[in-house]
Amino acid sequence: MKHSLRNNLVIALSILVIAAAIAQGISSYQLCRAGMSALLDLRLEQVAVRMHNGFADSIPATPERGSQPSRDIVITIHRPGSEVPLRSTDPSLRLPEDADAGLSSEQVNGERWRIYTLRDPGTLIQVAQRSSVRDQLERETALSTLWPMLVLLPLVLGAVLLIVYRSLRKMNQLGMEAQGVDASHLKPLPVAGVPTELLPFVGSINRMIERLAQSIEAERKFIADAAHELRTPLTALQLQADNLQPHIVAGNQERFKELRSGIARSGALITQLLRLARADAPLVSDTVEATDVSKIVVDAVSDVLPIAAARGIDIGAEEMSTDKVAAPAADVAVAVKNLVSNAVRYTPDGGTIDLCARTQGNMLWVEVRDTGPGIAPELLPRVFDRFFRANLDVEGTGLGLSIVKAITGKYGGEAVIRNRSDGRSGIVAAVSFPLAEAPAAKSPRVAQKQNGGVAEAERAVAPHHLHGRDA
Ligand SMILES: Nc1ncnc2c1ncn2[C@@H]1O[C@H](COP(=O)(O)OP(=O)(O)OP(=O)(O)O)[C@@H](O)[C@H]1O
Ligand SMILES: [Mg+2]
Incomplete structure (x- = not known):
């Protein structure tokens, strides 16, 4: 692949932007999940405290089996010494009564549960939520934080492309101008609007073009002068040959003709050389x-x-x-x-x-x-x-x-x-x-x-x- 400053910049900046976006995405996903988990834990604790403060009566004494949505939290209130819970939003679920006070994770009925246990001498209050439901909530919330970045990423990449293209546009223009420089077009490259970083470069190219133009012009002038100088003696030669013509003996006529055509050829060469020198002269x-x-x-x-x-x-x-x-x-x-x-x-x-x-x-x-x-x-x-x-x-x-x-x-x-x-x-x-x-x-x-x-x-x-x- 051709070494291109623009391609290198675009690739490097795009990799940088994508890597930064991935790093940012992973960290915001994880932070959001941790935050969500802490919030859900806090909710379990708050519900347990409310139950303790006398809200337990709001739970029906005998709730219908299976009436509770699986996403809901389960609340169980025990009196010590009693086999069955005093109140429970899901009587089929037997939360471990010996769970540690505060937050814990336990395996119940083949599922993992997050449980908050509040114990005092007269009551055992447990508030639990399925770990799978919590995982899903955490995942959904964390994923939703990634959307803005997914939308912004292509925009940022587009902006990178645009900035690189615009910054290097002047360089491309100069490249095109430089391509047009040849022996017949020795104009200096334009310096207007050229970024300061490129000015020394453009300056040295322009000095080189100037030196080249001077040496080409010197060569052209030399050819023109030489052709011009040769024209006079050649015209004289031609005249002398014309004057000699009648004096050439018959046997030498053929050779004399060759001599004259040689003079004519030299004359044509000089004329063409002069025309070339004139054609090569720069436009004034x-x-x-x-x-x-x-x-x-x-x-x-x-x-x-x-x-x-x-x-x-x-x-x-x-x-x-x-x-x-x-x-x-x-x-x-x-x-x-x-x-x-x-x-x-x-x-x-x-x-x-x-x-x-x-x-x-x-x-x-x-x-x-x-x-x-x-x-x-x-x-x-x-x-x-x-x-x-x-x-x-x-x-x-x-x-x-x-x-x-x-x-x-x-x-x-x-x-x-x-x-x-x-x-x-x-x-x-x-x-x-x-x-x-x-x-x-x-x-x-x-x-x-x-x-x-x-x-x-x-x-x-x-x-x-x-x-x-x-x-
Ligand atoms: N119309 C043409 N048909 C065939 N060959 C051509 C034709 N025009 C040019 N050429 C060939 O191209 C060569 C270069 O042409 P060019 O006009 O530069 O030089 P020239 O005709 O030899 O000399 P000059 O034009 O200076 O007298 C010629 O020598 C000739 O061989
Ligand atoms: Mg010709």
């Missing part, structure tokens, strides 16, 4: 602009349309939500374009690429479906790793999806890559961003404007769709 402000995704999807399709057309790839957008997302247009565009560029790059000639943007709950999802080779299931969990490439036959830096992940994570969205599940080979790559405005909060005026927007988006997408498909 809490408010982000609202972005129309449909326009970005249309742009992404337009960008690749010439290549797609040349390769006979049928590319088009279907469903197109016009909701706005809470993320900057530049970043959303980088994420969408990376997915579209992957789809075009990895889909063989004559394939199909479908795009759609749809709102689900508070998120807007952009989905890119292709008919490429897909990705081996065992490699899927690694596609978002930096520099990971599942297919070495096609050129790439292995940074595109890391950039997509960093961008979506930064704005509270998700990036998902899975193989198609409709029987065709290919990838479904999707990114989500939170809506700029929660769906329930939309005013009718905004909704109307967006309806207009849908038609506009459809008009904008349709020509590209047809063009791509016709090509």
